[in-house]
Amino acid sequence: MTTIGLIGSGLIGSQVARAATAHGHHVVLSNSRGPETLADLVAELGELASAATPAEAAAAGDLVVVTIPLKAIDTVPVEPLAGKVVIDTNNYYPQRDGHIDVLDDGSTTSSQLLQDRLPGSHVVKAFNHIAAADITGHAQPGGTDDRRALAIAGDDEQAKATVAGLIDQIGFDVVDLGPLAESWRIETDTPGYGPRLTADGLRDALAAAQRQES
Numbered sequence: 001m002t003t004i005g006l007i008g009s010g011l012i013g014s015q016v017a018r019a020a021t022a023h024g025h026h027v028v029l030s031n032s033r034g035p036e037t038l039a040d041l042v043a044e045l046g047e048l049a050s051a052a053t054p055a056e057a058a059a060a061g062d063l064v065v066v067t068i069p070l071k072a073i074d075t076v077p078v079e080p081l082a083g084k085v086v087i088d089t090n091n092y093y094p095q096r097d098g099h100i101d102v103l104d105d106g107s108t109t110s111s112q113l114l115q116d117r118l119p120g121s122h123v124v125k126a127f128n129h130i131a132a133a134d135i136t137g138h139a140q141p142g143g144t145d146d147r148r149a150l151a152i153a154g155d156d157e158q159a160k161a162t163v164a165g166l167i168d169q170i171g172f173d174v175v176d177l178g179p180l181a182e183s184w185r186i187e188t189d190t191p192g193y194g195p196r197l198t199a200d201g202l203r204d205a206l207a208a209a210q211r212q213e214s
Contacts, residue, residue, distance in 0.1 A: 001025055002166075005061025007054045007076060008068035009038055011132035012089050016065055017041070018136055019170040021048040030057035032068070032075070055080055063162065065089060067127075070110050071097040073117055082120035085159040089127040090114070091188050106211050110187070111153065111180045122159035125183040126152045126167065129193045138196060139171025149173035149199040151192060151206065153183035173199045177206050185209040 002025045006013045009029040017027045026048045029038045035051035042049045058064055059080040066076055067089040092103050092110045102108045115123040127135065130150060138148045150172045154160040164174040177185055185206045186192050192205035 002062045003028060003060055005057035005059075005064040006030060007057055007064065007066045009041060010067065012127055012135070013065060013067040014041055015132045015135040016067070016089075016127060017045060017049065019139065020166075021045045022136075023169050024048070026050075028052050028057040028060040030054040032072070058084075063087065063166070065127075066114060069093075069096060070100075070113070073114055076114070076117060078118055078120075081118050084121050085156075085162050086114070086118060086121045086123045087126050087163055088114045088123050091128050093188070106184070109180060109183045111183045115155070115180055122154065122156040123180065124152055124154035124156075124159050124163040125180060125186070126150060126163050129186045129190075131194070134196070135170075141171070142168060142173075146198055147171075147173050148196050149175050149202045151175045151177050151186045151202060153177050153180050153186070155179045175199050175202045175206065184211055 004020050004025050005028045006017060007030055009031045020027050029051045030053055038051040042051050055077040058077045063085050064081055065087040070090050070092050088111045090110050111123055111125040140147045150167055152160055152163055152174055160176060167174050190209040192202055197205060
């Protein structure tokens with residue numbers, strides 16, 4: 001059993017937690033408002049769930065999911081995440097996050113910004129191009145015809161293998177699109193962002209993506 005820490009427990013975070021606990025993993029939930037605000041979700045998830053502060057969730061997790069608005073990544077605790085695999089579910093929405101020059105001009109990606117924030121961690125982009133409800137709603141056993149695929153990106157092969165194993169376990173095929181620098185291929189306004197695609201369809205969508213400056 002793996003302990004998964006969640007920094008952020010909103011739409012995506014809560015669905016990842018549901019999927020993880022359904023497969024026997026313990027989850028430690030956190031948000032910016034305090035553990036007491038997560039009582040209902042903890043009660044729903046049962047004995048495999050608990051709530052904590054973001055720093056405590058980061059420290060407790062064997063694997064940690066950062067699923068907060070990009071504009072808040074400076075609040076992500078650094079020291080307790082050193083040496084750990086960190087899943088980044090985020091997307092850059094200028095209308096929410098404000099304009100960020102290095103993202104607007106395409107010189108980096110949102111996941112690379114998180115990796116810069118966490119130099120001792122192994123950041124893997126995942127779960128950013130699927131609607132929250134579909135994380136549980138579209139899950140299927142391995143080998144199912146037309147099984148949906150999810151993309152991952154990361155600079156550490158072992159970290160990507162860890163995340164791919166979790167994604168497969170909870171119900172999806174995995175397409176590795178390469179390093180974090182290529183994660184723009186699955187961000188907003190790209191062909192792979194949103195639709196339900198098989199692994200072959202997702203590979204085609206990733207290949208068709210074109211980078212656009214904001």
